[in-house]
């Protein structure tokens with residue numbers, strides 16, 4: 001089953017929005033054929049719902065007729081919502097993946113901070129003064145750029 005590649009073809013934003021859509025009950029009239037193919041209507045902001053077709057055996061035949069997904073290989077939030085409706089265990093896997101990425105980011109941040117401390121501790125006074133001055137100038141330039 002190539003189910004996961006449908007989710008992989010969605011952006012991070014589409015994954016979160018798809019989960020929102022599911023939790024808001026926007027996936028209507030879900031029709032499984034018992035062979036891994038699902039059709040549904042997913043409500044959006046437009047008056048008419050969009051039609052979603054998910055084929056877990058032939059992922060490329062999956063589609064949604066919304067402007068974001070039609071004619072592309074992208075998975076939109078409505079396709080994500082439909083997949084999550086059929087396979088709720090994928091929601092936990094998705095959230096777990098996000099948590100792991102956040103933990104990894106924090107680990108890298110901690111490691112980077114420790115490296116920075118090591119680097120500063122290794123500098124002599126004149127090197128520290130120059131590094132501090134460079135950092136202050138850079139900070140000022142950032143400030144001018146963003147404020």
Ligand SMILES: [Zn+2]
Pocket residue numbers: 050064065066067068069070076077078079
């Ligand atoms: Zn769509």
